[in-house]
Amino acid sequence: MTDSPGRLRRLLGVSTLAVLLSACGGEAVEVAPDPRPEVPSATPGTTGPLTILHPYTGDAARAGFDAIIEAFNTKHPGITVRAERATDLDELVRAGIDTGAPVDIVIHPQVELLAALIGEGHVRALDDALDVPRLEQDLVAGVLDDVRFDDRTFAIPLRLTIKSLVWYSPSTFEARGYSTPDTWSEMMTLSDRMIAEGLAPWCIGIESAGATGWVATDWVEDILLRALGVDAFDAWVRGDLPFASDEVKGALEAFLVPIWTDDDAVAGGRARIATESFGASAAGILGPDPECGMHRQSHLIEDFLLAAEPDARFGVDYDFFALPPIVPGQRPVLGGGEFAATLTGSPAAMLFMQFLALPESGGPWAERRGSLSPFAPVLAATTSTDDSSRRASEILAQATTFRVDGSERMPRAVGSAPGPGSFWTEMTAWISGEQSLDEALIAIDALYAAVR
Secondary structure, three states: OOOOOOOOOOOOOOOOOOOOOOOOOOOOEEEOOOOOOOOOOOOOOOOEEEEEEEEOOOHHHHHHHHHHHHHHHHHHOOEEEEEEEEOOOOHHHHHHOOOOOOOOEEOOHHHHHHHHHHHOOOOOOOOOOHHHHHHHHHHHOOHHHEEOOOOOOOOOOEEEEEOOEEEEEHHHHHOOOOOOOHHHHHHHHHHHHHOOOOOOOOOOOOHHHHHOOHHHHHHHHHHHHHHHHHHHHHHHHOOOOOOHHHHHHHHHHOHHHHOOOOOEEOOOHHHHOOEEEEHHHHHHHOOOOEEEEEEEEHHHHHHHHHHHHHOEOOOOOOOEOOOOOOOOOEEEEEEEEEEEOOOOOHHHHHHHHHOOOHHHHHHHOOOOOEEOOOHHHOOOEEEEOOOOHHHHHHHHHHHHEEEOOOHHHHHHHHHHHOOOHHHHHHHHOOOOOOOOOOOOOOOOHHOOOOOO
C-alpha cells in the first residue's frame, strides 16, 4: 500500500556533486561534500534542547513515539525534547534549512525524499557515532541499504511495516485439509487444488479512489524481488532495468499473469479486480462460506478484516503466512518504514540517534499492535503482546533481505501517482483489458525516461 506516497526531487545543475550508488546497488544519489565541522562529541551528561519533526497523527502511533522519547529522557534527563507533528515533513524540513535553523531530527516515512536531503548534503552521516556493523547485525537484513550512500550510513529505521503476507482462514484450511505453502510452486499447486474444488484461490481488489492501482504495484514488486533478486530489483527501481525488459516482463508473465488473468483463480474473475475495493476484497477469506482461499496484502489489512468481522480471531478466523519464495533459500520481504536522521549532528541529536540504535529503544512501541520493530532478529517473539504482530516480527527476523516499497522510491509521477504512463494507471488499464501488458510496460518506461 502507498502508506506514504513520495515525491522524488531530482538534483540538477550542481557540478560539484559526485554521483554515488548505495552499497546494494540502489538508487543513484548525488552526495554533496559536508562543509560543516566534525560532529561534536556526545556524552551521557549532555544537556540542551532537541527538536524533532515526525509524521505521527494517530493516537496509537503518537503514544508509541512518546514512549520512545520518555525512555530516552530517562537516560538523558538533561535534554529537553520538543517533538512536533508535521503533515508535510519535507516542506517544513526544507523551510528550516533555508532559514538556517534546521530541525535536529527528522523521522521520515518517505525514503526517496530523505535520500534527496542526503544527496544535497543536509543529513549527517552516523558512522563515527554508531557501531554500524553491530547495528546491521541487530537489524532486519538489508534494511539499512536504502539509507547508505558512498559507504556511509545516514539514518536508522524506527518502525517497519511488512507487505509480503498472504492472509487466509485457518478454519477454512483445516476443514478442507489444506496446508500453508512454503514455496511458490507449492502455493500454485494449492491454488490449482482450490480451483478443482470450486473455491477461488484469490481475492484481489485494486480500487482505491484516486490511488487505484497501488495494490498492483505491490504485487509486481513482491514478484520481482523474489524472481530477479535484490540487485536486479534495485536496478529496476532506479530505472536502469526497464519495465519492458525481458527480465521484468518475463517474471510478470511467469508469476503474475497466471494468477491475475485466470477467471477461475480470482473471486469474481479478472474483470472484478480493478473495481473491487482493496479493503473489501480482504474480507473474502472470512466466514464459513468464503469467496476465496487467500489474499496477499500488508500487515495493515488486519484492521479491515476486523472492521468487516469484529469478532474474528487471529489464528482461528484469519491468519497469514509469508509470501513464499521463488528462488530456493531466499526469503525477501517487501515493506515500508520510518527512518530517523539528524540534520544538525548536535550532541543531543547524536545521543538520540545512539539511543535509537539500541534494540531496547523500540520496545515500548513494539508492544503495540501493528508496530514492528526493525530489530526483529533481536526482539522477535519476545516484545509484542499481540499475536499478529509477533508472527509478523518472526517473518521479518527470518528475512534474507528487506526492501522498502520500490514504487515509492521511483519518481512520484511514475511510482505513486495516477496519470498516463504511471505504474498505478497502466497496470490498472492492463488488468481492465484496455491494453496489453506490453503496452502498459512500454508506457511506464516512456514516462520514467521523461522524468529522470
